[in-house]
Amino acid sequence: MFVEHSDFVWAVIASLYIGNVILLILNLPLIPLWVTLLRVPYSVLGPLILGFCILGCYSISSSLFDVGLMIIFGILGYLMKKMDIPLAPAILTLILGR
Numbered sequence: 001m002f003v004e005h006s007d008f009v010w011a012v013i014a015s016l017y018i019g020n021v022i023l024l025i026l027n028l029p030l031i032p033l034w035v036t037l038l039r040v041p042y043s044v045l046g047p048l049i050l051g052f053c054i055l056g057c058y059s060i061s062s063s064l065f066d067v068g069l070m071i072i073f074g075i076l077g078y079l080m081k082k083m084d085i086p087l088a089p090a091i092l093t094l095i096l097g098r
Helices: 006-027 031-038 042-061 064-082 087-096
Strands: none
Touching: 042 064, 064 087
């Protein structure tokens, strides 16, 4: 990649640096806003996050099947967390198992 398309690689690296500088410039004045977001109670923040997740999942392919699948895996993840089942070994089992 560096030999054949070096212009593209260096453009990507430069864009990462420029993006980080822009992010720093935008986020420094917004620190008080991010602090107030931390004070929002979970009973309000949880449903908002869930709503945005459902909206994003539906907007990708306009399929209610995808939304249902997201909800099923969300419930499965919640149950695994409640039963203290570690996530990493379960994912490795699904990927590497038969």
